[in-house]
Amino acid sequence: MANGTAHDTMAEPSFYEPKGFMSWLLTTDHKRIGIMYLVTISFFFLVGGVFALLMRYELLTPEADFLSPHTYNVFFTMHGSLMVFFFIVPGVAASLGNFLIPLMIGARDVAFPKLNLGSYWVYLAGTAILFGALLQPADTGWTYYTPYSVQSQTDVVLITLGVFVLGFSSILTGMNFIVTIHKLRCPGMTWSRLPLFIWASYATAILQLLATPVVGITLLLLIAERTLGIGFFDPAKGGDPILFQNFFWFYSHPAVYIMVIPAFGIISEIIPVFAKKPIFGYKAIAYSSFAIAIISFFVWLHHMFVSGISETAAAIFSFLTMLVAIPTAIKVFNWTATMYRGSISLESPMLYALSFLFLFTIGGLTGVYLGALAVDVHLHDTYFVVAHMHYVMIGGTVFGFFGAIHFWYSKWFGRMFNELVAKIAWFFFFVGFNVTFFPQFFMGVQGMPRRYATYPAEFQTYHEISTYGSWILAVGVVIMFVNLIAGLFSKEKAPVNQYGSLSLEFTVPSPPPHENFKDIPTVTDWTYGYGKK
Amino acid sequence: MSTHTQTHGHDEHHEIGPKTLIMVWLALTVLTVVTIYIALYDFGRALNIIGAMTIASIKASIVAYYFMHLKFEDKLTWVYALYPMFLLFLLIATTIMETFTRNPALY
Numbered sequence: 001m002a003n004g005t006a007h008d009t010m011a012e013p014s015f016y017e018p019k020g021f022m023s024w025l026l027t028t029d030h031k032r033i034g035i036m037y038l039v040t041i042s043f044f045f046l047v048g049g050v051f052a053l054l055m056r057y058e059l060l061t062p063e064a065d066f067l068s069p070h071t072y073n074v075f076f077t078m079h080g081s082l083m084v085f086f087f088i089v090p091g092v093a094a095s096l097g098n099f100l101i102p103l104m105i106g107a108r109d110v111a112f113p114k115l116n117l118g119s120y121w122v123y124l125a126g127t128a129i130l131f132g133a134l135l136q137p138a139d140t141g142w143t144y145y146t147p148y149s150v151q152s153q154t155d156v157v158l159i160t161l162g163v164f165v166l167g168f169s170s171i172l173t174g175m176n177f178i179v180t181i182h183k184l185r186c187p188g189m190t191w192s193r194l195p196l197f198i199w200a201s202y203a204t205a206i207l208q209l210l211a212t213p214v215v216g217i218t219l220l221l222l223i224a225e226r227t228l229g230i231g232f233f234d235p236a237k238g239g240d241p242i243l244f245q246n247f248f249w250f251y252s253h254p255a256v257y258i259m260v261i262p263a264f265g266i267i268s269e270i271i272p273v274f275a276k277k278p279i280f281g282y283k284a285i286a287y288s289s290f291a292i293a294i295i296s297f298f299v300w301l302h303h304m305f306v307s308g309i310s311e312t313a314a315a316i317f318s319f320l321t322m323l324v325a326i327p328t329a330i331k332v333f334n335w336t337a338t339m340y341r342g343s344i345s346l347e348s349p350m351l352y353a354l355s356f357l358f359l360f361t362i363g364g365l366t367g368v369y370l371g372a373l374a375v376d377v378h379l380h381d382t383y384f385v386v387a388h389m390h391y392v393m394i395g396g397t398v399f400g401f402f403g404a405i406h407f408w409y410s411k412w413f414g415r416m417f418n419e420l421v422a423k424i425a426w427f428f429f430f431v432g433f434n435v436t437f438f439p440q441f442f443m444g445v446q447g448m449p450r451r452y453a454t455y456p457a458e459f460q461t462y463h464e465i466s467t468y469g470s471w472i473l474a475v476g477v478v479i480m481f482v483n484l485i486a487g488l489f490s491k492e493k494a495p496v497n498q499y500g501s502l503s504l505e506f507t508v509p510s511p512p513p514h515e516n517f518k519d520i521p522t523v524t525d526w527t528y529g530y531g532k533k
Numbered sequence: 534m535s536t537h538t539q540t541h542g543h544d545e546h547h548e549i550g551p552k553t554l555i556m557v558w559l560a561l562t563v564l565t566v567v568t569i570y571i572a573l574y575d576f577g578r579a580l581n582i583i584g585a586m587t588i589a590s591i592k593a594s595i596v597a598y599y600f601m602h603l604k605f606e607d608k609l610t611w612v613y614a615l616y617p618m619f620l621l622f623l624l625i626a627t628t629i630m631e632t633f634t635r636n637p638a639l640y
């Protein structure tokens with residue numbers, strides 16, 4: 001399938017052709033929209049990261065000597081809101097999804113290119129509202145729990161409005177991708193030949209489409225509660241504060257999978273290429289994405305075990321939560337089996353993919369601890385949760401995402417980064433991440449609560465290690481960004497197929513021409529026929 | 534399934550005649566009047582809510598079926614129309630179940 005179009009590389013004159021600033025702002029080219037998302041979400045990743053570093057610096061000592069407790073509250077709210085709603089939820093799906101889906105299924109663009117541009121502008125509108133919200137930033141935490149979010153003197157309305165607007169971007173993108181995958185597959189691209197990234201993107205799109213409206217309504221109810229004093233969540237007026245948590249987590253648990261399922265897709269693409277073996281258990285991986293997408297709607301109460309919900313409901317949902325572990329484990333076993341007796345090469349994308357396997361497994365298994373009722377009573381709202389969540393979000397999604405950027409960088413930009421520097425950056429990032437978050441498991445088990453600027457002196461050693469780790473992690477991220485940006489200015493052009501992938505996107509020049517394919521290709525085999533030369 | 538839909542999925546000759554449109558409009562109007570009318574009587578809080586919600590659901594279904602062309606859509610579109618209904622049911626049913634099984638000693 002990988003045919004020789006290498007000569008086109010030399011003839012490629014421009015960056016997806018039409019020129020000028022406006023041609024970017026008004027572009028309907030899925031590749032450019034992907035780049036615009038990539039730049040915007042990277043900005044919020046860096047800003048969110050700075051908030052995290054400042055919080056970690058505060059936690060170097062037990063007293064609140066660097067930030068006041070209120071500022072600390074504001075910082076963790078901004079860190080959480082930015083990282084979750086502005087970086088990671090729209091992040092992988094919108095940037096890589098936009099770039100890869102049409103290329104992988106042999107289409108010239110997504111099904112609704114103008115709507116796609118519209119999604120990006122809606123996303124930008126959401127970020128504009130966010131900047132307004134920074135004038136009097138909220139201190140509620142990223143979950144905006146009632147009753148505090150109704151009583152707080154800070155500006156909760158504006159930031160939740162920003163998140164509400166962002167939701168529409170997510171819904172429209174999800175719908176666009178679903179239609180694209182159904183309608184625009186090239187001849188021969190049957191469901192059983194689809195790259196697993198497409199299966200993962202489809203599962204993600206279902207969640208974006210069906211779960212996001214619930215958080216939109218929930219935040220709207222919160223805004224109505226604050227501005228009109230209606231009393232949905234106020235017991236004095238016949239409401240129920242736990243109702244907010246029910247609604248919020250009905251979205252936000254599936255949202256965890258909006259964040260991580262695209263990373264599952266990425267790993268499924270990277271591992272076979274660098275193990276030079278066909279993916280093991282194609283159908284199991286494909287269907288388990290859907291199983292996760294469906295089951296993830298049935299587990300949300302596991303976030304509320306200690307909030308005073310009924311014991312019956314808690315027991316049912318603790319049981320249901322265990323079910324999610326099954327399709328997730330199926331994936332991990334299949335990826336591992338793919339590498340068995342493979343001829344593995346450790347280039348930077350593979351280093352990230354292997355880190356993902358290791359870190360996400362820790363993140364996933366500690367989630368099983370938290371889903372178990374009796375254990376959760378002890379661990380709830382401690383640093384154990386903080387560590388678990390970051391092992392899933394960074395160890396899972398961000399490692400997958402960075403791996404993907406390295407893997408598809410040559411295709412996306414037509415240039416190459418420095419491989420040695422990329423490996424050094426990965427090393428700092430991997431080590432720094434573990435030094436930062438692994439000690440937090442111990443702290444949490446010993447009872448260190450999350451979301452406090454101060455703490456008893458006995459926890460200081462753990463906090464010191466964690467803060468030093470955050471510096472190592474930051475060094476890794478900086479090296480990586482500098483390396484990737486420097487790569488854009490390198491003279492040398494990237495080859496069509498940097499790593500010997502058999503996927504359709506590696507048959508077009510790097511960077512691909514404006515409408516991807518001169519002639520719509522016909523596919524005759526699946527994309528994972530590695531190692532049978 | 535997808536090839537099947539491509540052959541006659543998006544042809545625009547699925548017209549709804551004026552007769553049907555007027556009937557739908559009349560039905561919606563009558564149901565609106567009924568909603569207002571039953572709100573004037575006190576059947577007890579639960580029955581009033583159930584009545585109003587039932588009528589609203591019927592109206593929404595008519596709009597989706599005729600005005601939003603669900604009548605002419607393929608199975609896949611029906612799945613995407615009905616699955617959210619199931620999720621909505623799940624959200625409401627679970628929240629109610631959770632509220633009514635709480636330990637009264639704690640409240």
Ligand SMILES: [Cu+2]
Pocket residue numbers: 252253256299300302303
């Ligand atoms: Cu959850």
